[in-house]
Amino acid sequence: MGTGNSFDFERNIDAALADQQLKKNLRNAMDILVEKRRAVFTDPEALEQLRAAGNAIKRRALSKLPQLLEQLEAKCRQNGIQVHWAEDTAAANRIVLEIMRANDATELVKGKSMVSEEMHLNRFLKDHGIEALESDLGEFIIQLNGETPSHIIVPAIHKNKDEVAEIFHDKLPDTPYTEDVEELTRIARQAMRKLFARVKVGLSGVNFAIAETGTLLLVENEGNGRMSTTVPDVHIAVMGLEKVLEKLSDVPPLLRLLTGSATGQIITTYVNMITSPRKEGEKDGPKEVHLVILDNGRSRMLADPEFRETLLCIRCGTCLNHCPVYVRIGGHAYGHVYPGPIGKILTPQMEGLEQAGVLATASSLCGACGDVCPVKIPIPALIRRLRSESYDAKGDGTVSGHGYKKNLTETLVWKGWELVNVHPALNRLSTKMAGAMGKRLPKVGPLKQWTRARSAPKFAGKSLHDHELEKGGRDD
Amino acid sequence: MARIPEKPTTVYMFGTCLVDMAFPRAGIAAHRLLEREGLTVLFPQAQSCCGQPAFNSGFIKEARAVARKQIEVFPGPLPIVVPSGSCAGMMKHHYPEMFADTAEYPKARQFADRVFELSEFLVRVLDVRLDDVGPPETVTWHTSCHALREMGVIEESKSLIRQLEHVNLVELEREEECCGFGGTFSVKQPAISTAMVKDKIDDIARTGAATVLSGDCGCLMNITGALEYHRVPVEGKHLAEFLWERTNGNRKQL
Numbered sequence: 001m002g003t004g005n006s007f008d009f010e011r012n013i014d015a016a017l018a019d020q021q022l023k024k025n026l027r028n029a030m031d032i033l034v035e036k037r038r039a040v041f042t043d044p045e046a047l048e049q050l051r052a053a054g055n056a057i058k059r060r061a062l063s064k065l066p067q068l069l070e071q072l073e074a075k076c077r078q079n080g081i082q083v084h085w086a087e088d089t090a091a092a093n094r095i096v097l098e099i100m101r102a103n104d105a106t107e108l109v110k111g112k113s114m115v116s117e118e119m120h121l122n123r124f125l126k127d128h129g130i131e132a133l134e135s136d137l138g139e140f141i142i143q144l145n146g147e148t149p150s151h152i153i154v155p156a157i158h159k160n161k162d163e164v165a166e167i168f169h170d171k172l173p174d175t176p177y178t179e180d181v182e183e184l185t186r187i188a189r190q191a192m193r194k195l196f197a198r199v200k201v202g203l204s205g206v207n208f209a210i211a212e213t214g215t216l217l218l219v220e221n222e223g224n225g226r227m228s229t230t231v232p233d234v235h236i237a238v239m240g241l242e243k244v245l246e247k248l249s250d251v252p253p254l255l256r257l258l259t260g261s262a263t264g265q266i267i268t269t270y271v272n273m274i275t276s277p278r279k280e281g282e283k284d285g286p287k288e289v290h291l292v293i294l295d296n297g298r299s300r301m302l303a304d305p306e307f308r309e310t311l312l313c314i315r316c317g318t319c320l321n322h323c324p325v326y327v328r329i330g331g332h333a334y335g336h337v338y339p340g341p342i343g344k345i346l347t348p349q350m351e352g353l354e355q356a357g358v359l360a361t362a363s364s365l366c367g368a369c370g371d372v373c374p375v376k377i378p379i380p381a382l383i384r385r386l387r388s389e390s391y392d393a394k395g396d397g398t399v400s401g402h403g404y405k406k407n408l409t410e411t412l413v414w415k416g417w418e419l420v421n422v423h424p425a426l427n428r429l430s431t432k433m434a435g436a437m438g439k440r441l442p443k444v445g446p447l448k449q450w451t452r453a454r455s456a457p458k459f460a461g462k463s464l465h466d467h468e469l470e471k472g473g474r475d476d
Numbered sequence: 477m478a479r480i481p482e483k484p485t486t487v488y489m490f491g492t493c494l495v496d497m498a499f500p501r502a503g504i505a506a507h508r509l510l511e512r513e514g515l516t517v518l519f520p521q522a523q524s525c526c527g528q529p530a531f532n533s534g535f536i537k538e539a540r541a542v543a544r545k546q547i548e549v550f551p552g553p554l555p556i557v558v559p560s561g562s563c564a565g566m567m568k569h570h571y572p573e574m575f576a577d578t579a580e581y582p583k584a585r586q587f588a589d590r591v592f593e594l595s596e597f598l599v600r601v602l603d604v605r606l607d608d609v610g611p612p613e614t615v616t617w618h619t620s621c622h623a624l625r626e627m628g629v630i631e632e633s634k635s636l637i638r639q640l641e642h643v644n645l646v647e648l649e650r651e652e653e654c655c656g657f658g659g660t661f662s663v664k665q666p667a668i669s670t671a672m673v674k675d676k677i678d679d680i681a682r683t684g685a686a687t688v689l690s691g692d693c694g695c696l697m698n699i700t701g702a703l704e705y706h707r708v709p710v711e712g713k714h715l716a717e718f719l720w721e722r723t724n725g726n727r728k729q730l
């Protein structure tokens with residue numbers, strides 16, 4: 001696990017595939033999530049209409065993103081929310097640190113936020129003597145165990161109940177071992193309550209930010225999001241700049257798509273809409289609200305007409321749940337914050353192809369992700385585009401590190417493939433050779449990989465072309 | 477679903493490179509099935525591959541060159557019937573995409589509009605009636621991802637199997653889950669790919685069927701390779717070959 005140069009995808013994959021418990025946990029959990037989604041979107045036609053609407057709303061927002069962001073900033077300021085811009089994660093971390101210092105705070109209580117994971121905020125704050133405490137149940141579990149989220153919606157999805165019981169018993173002082181879910185939840189809740197009573201700064205993510213009204217919208221099921229954003233004196237919200245929507249009326253279709261796709265809910269238990277700090281005469285709410293808007297490569301994605309579609313994402317996680325690769329290797333194997341299909345297209349663009357381009361190879365292009373994506377991101381097409389950028393024959397790629405994989409062998413192999421498939425005589429010859437030598441091919445290179453757990457392909461002595469010729473059929 | 481043409485008298489067949497090299501019997505069977513419906517089947521000898529291997533691997537220029545060749549080789553207004561959902565999907569959906577915003581687009585579009593997956597053509601255009609003359613048999617069916625998601629022809633394929641009176645179709649628990657082939661994915665990510673195909677053959681074995689059918693030879697090569705490696709006594713067969721055998725009464729005649 002981890003990031004940076006320690007990323008060894010192959011080793012991660014092998015380790016994950018060897019872990020039978022993980023395999024069981026993931027399959028069970030994914031089956032449940034897939035079924036829940038299915039149960040809430042029962043009418044395929046209505047779902048298609050909703051997806052088209054969601055796609056159109058997000059597209060419209062992206063088409064005027066700079067203008068909407070300015071409007072959002074102006075509205076938020078009017079409402080008393082302080083807005084900060086961060087070009088990269090280092091800048092975003094510094095902004096959070098400054099707010100912490102200005103408030104003499106040494107602890108931060110967090111609702112679930114993937115952008116804060118993208119920032120590696122917890123580690124950064126720790127290096128600066130500040131403790132970030134997760135209040136989402138899943139995040140709490142993995143934080144206790146020193147792990148990172150393995151899923152963007154359900155961070156501890158790779159753990160089953162028994163493993164959670166084990167972690168609570170080991171890591172929380174004076175906690176007797178119990179597998180009772182109610183009891184486990186009660187234990188966690190108690191720990192949270194203590195937190196909220198003392199911590200002065202809370203941090204959350206943002207699901208949608210509405211430019212028209214300057215509203216930050218946050219969905220959740222545990223109430224910890226509401227606690228993190230209302231109980232502490234200071235609330236910091238962090239968001240990627242693609243989260244902005246034009247108007248309030250854009251919210252309902254997207255919200256429906258988000259909760260239905262993510263957890264199979266018609267609506268979440270909590271939908272928080274934050275439009276200002278505590279006003280005069282109000283009894284609760286934070287005294288200060290800060291919004292940190294992060295770019296971290298998103299502007300570059302926006303500039304490319306094809307890659308821009310990555311920014312349609314509403315982080316529902318359903319592409320992970322439906323992915324035959326994710327269900328087998330789990331989130332940690334991807335070695336980066338965003339796993340699964342969305343991670344395969346997002347991470348190489350954020351981190352560069354040299355660092356993360358290999359993620360794009362981990363897809364059979366089965367298309368399940370693109371089929372279920374609520375905002376219709378053509379994920380397989382973007383994976384293909386990243387593969388093409390990796391070799392980048394023409395040198396006009398837009399992703400950092402494009403062309404990193406360019407090599408003579410593969411270039412020649414595909415050039416040869418092209419020749420054979422463009423010139424009928426060469427094609428006949430190569431098919432004949434495959435037929436004649438198929439059985440005697442040395443098991444090296446691709447064939448070696450193929451035969452790891454499969455017998456070698458059998459080539460026919462006589463090709464279909466030959467059979468057709470023999471039949472003497474007309475061919476034009 | 478695209479427009480359904482009137483029943484033509486002549487069609488093109490695009491055999492696909494995999495059928496050509498490794499599964500010629502599937503191609504011959506497809507040819508026979510079409511002929512039996514009274515059609516003349518043209519098989520241009522200059523045809524080769526749909527270009528998908530390069531397209532999916534990121535070698536678009538090479539894929540385009542090979543696609544251009546196929547477009548040139550199938551010039552007439554005739555339907556092009558393809559015994560593969562994956563290759564049909566490539567030609568129907570990705571050719572227009574590959575040539576978008578170029579002068580070649582109209583040709584690619586015109587070509588794409590004539591592409592049919594075999595079972596789609598048999599059911600929707602020819603409305604075939606199958607007369608099963610084989611002994612009772614239990615089979616299972618694997619859905620190819622592109623036949624399902626790009627071509628949307630799985631119901632057609634399965635309806636053909638269901639027409640066979642003495643054939644019992646037992647469905648897989650995870651019929652629509654990818655078998656792990658994915659072209660170069662199988663050799664670029666061999667560990668994941670083999671884990672996927674292992675689950676697939678376990679699912680197949682649990683049905684108790686002696687034969688697994690599919691409409692795509694990529695999946696079949698992957699699945700039969702794994703069945704053989706793990707010594708699971710189940711035979712993999714292309715739908716066309718199976719349909720021909722069941723209705724022709726003479727296996728040898730292929």
Ligand code: SF4
Pocket residue numbers: 261312313314315316317318319320341342369372373374375376377
């Ligand atoms: S890519 Fe689509 S399916 Fe995946 S998380 Fe984003 S919105 Fe959801």
